[in-house]
Structure formats: C-alpha cells, structure tokens
Amino acid sequence: MSLELVDLWVQLDDLLVLREVNLKIKRPEYHVVLGPSGAGKTTLLRTIAGLVEPHRGSIIIDGEDVTDKPPWERGVSLVHQTPGLLPHLTVIENIVEAAARRGGLDKNSAKKEALRLAKILAITDILDKKPRNISGGQLQRAALATALASRPRILLLDEPLSHLDRSTAESARRLLKAIQQSENIVVIHVTHDVDEALALADTISVIANGRIEVYGDARRVYECPKKAIVATLLGHSILPGEAIGAGKGLYSVAPEYVAFKKGGPWLVERVEHERGRVLVEARLGSLSVKGYMLPRETEWIPYPGEPVEPIFLTDKPCELED
Secondary structure: OOEEEEEEEEEEOOEEEEEEEEEEEOOOOEEEEEOOOOOOHHHHHHHHHOOOOOOEEEEEEOOEEOOOOOHHHOOEEEEOOOOOOOOOOOHHHHHHHHHHHOOOOOHHHHHHHHHHHHHHOOOHHHOOOOHHHOOHHHHHHHHHHHHHHOOOOEEEEEOOOOOOOHHHHHHHHHHHHHHHHHHOOEEEEEEOOHHHHHHHOOEEEEEEOOEEEEEEEHHHHHHOOOOHHHHHHOOOEEEEHHHHOOOOOEEEEOHHHEEEEEEEEEEEEEEEEEOOEEEEEEEEOOEEEEEEEOHHHOOOOOOOOOEEEEEEOOOOOEEOOO
16 A cells, blocks of 8 residues: 655645645555644645645555545545544444445445444444544544545544543554554554654654655654754754854754753753653753753752753754755
8 A cells, every 4th residue: 555645736725735745655654744733734634535636746546646536436534633423323323334335345244344443443332322422532433433444545634633632642542553553554644743743653744834844754854854944843952063062054953862950051941841751941042952851860850040051962963954
C-alpha cells in the first residue's frame, strides 16, 4: 500500500490553501502531518479522500492515479475531528453498513467483520446503542471501527484525539498504533500536538502556510528540523552558533538538550509545570532558550526573574538552512 502526492495545489474560492505539496509514502506506516491551525492539514486530508478537488497535481494510490475518481472508488476512509455516525442506526448497524456497502462484504461476513473490529476496539458493550447515547471516547472508537469496516487502503484521521481527555487520549494513541500495525495499512494522522505526533509517527511531515516544509523519520526530523519555521513549530530554541559554542550560523536546539544552573546573565522568563517535567524559558537580550527540567532529578527549579546559565547537552547541534 502506498500514497504519492505530486505537486498538489488546492484553491478554495480565492484562497490558496495548499501549494507544491509533494509526499511519498511507499509502504504501510503511521504518518503524522504536524502543523498549526490554519496550515491546511484538514484540507489535505479532504483532498486525498476526494472531498476537495485539487487545482493542480496528482494523487496516486498503489500506483494508480485517483485524482479524478470519486471518494468511494479510492479505497480511503476519513475519520473527522468530530466523528459522524448515522444517528438513526446503532453502533453495530453503522459498522455493518460500512462493511457491506463500502467493504463489499455480504451480510454475514459484514456482521463477522463488525464484531471483530468491535472486539479490537473494545466497544462490544455499546454495539446496541445509538451514537447519541455513548461518550466521546466511545464515539471516536465506533467511528474508527466504521472507517476500518470499509477495508480502506489508507485511513485518514483528522485530529482524532483533540476532544478526548488526557487519559483517554493516551489510551487511544496506543490503540491507533496497534491498529495500524495489525491491519497493515497506511495511516495519515493530522495534529497540532508535538507530543502526540512523536508518540505515534513512524514518519512525519510538517506543514506550514499550505506547504510541506520537511518530511522524514519522526525522530530525525525532531532532532534536526533543518528549517527555522519547523524548529519553531516543534518548540525548539533558535540560537546563533556563538551562543552555544558552535561557530557561525543559526542552530536549533530541542528543549530536551538544555539544562540550567544557578547564576548567569540569562533571566528566567517563564516556568510551566507539565506532566513529569518543568519547561523553563530564559532570555538574554533578544535571545530566548527553552529547556526541560525533571523534578525527580533535581531539588532546584528556578523561578521567574531568577538569573541562570543554560547548559547545552548535545555535541551535535542542528544547523539551520539559510
């Protein structure tokens, strides 16, 4: 299973939403498209699904150009940010309907497939309920089962975890990853959440202003994003080489590679307590640096206004392109 986007441009009314989008996914994998709100992430998914017509370019699935094909002939399923099931049908009726109509299964096979997916997604206890009578997390899993029942070659997920509480979202991450592997399909998942992207992605692309700025192995992209716009989206510090002992040019440093010690010319500007770590941001003139501190490893956490000295923990800082 593969997907290739070739020089894709999308214009909605007078607004150019996507431009020069090129992406090649050669095998089943979990691919995450990361970008801020308004970057074109949802439009990208809708274009792949056939719900939006590109102004220019091609969409190729398994070597076949499907640019001009209707959605139901592409072998693609899209799960929207707010999942939509047929409200007059029960959960199992929704899944069976998808398996029969889009998956091409007969009635008995469609029922067996619905039960198989319900077991995998842990929704066997809500199969006889209508969508309005289940929770948000249950609705998300029911929508996912319905999408998988159509037996897609490519599964598109539009910020599927954004409406879930943290605990439910973390469980859903593990489930989504397991499903991609067990069903052996291409998953394209869009999000604005960096932690979510890194937890799920085999490969990642970062989109900004309607254009994919970088694509590659998720960890490698995070460690060295190459472009300043990508580094900013990933939450990295952008510093001149002189500030980190790396010579000329601009460099990107992930907050995992920055620590702090007491005293120094930098002043702490922001301290945010996150789950299991503390984000500290310090400033020196026009320069800003962010780093993570782990309370379990230190008794000292700086306070806003405290003078500090950043310590850079990598001997291979990422030099940014001009």
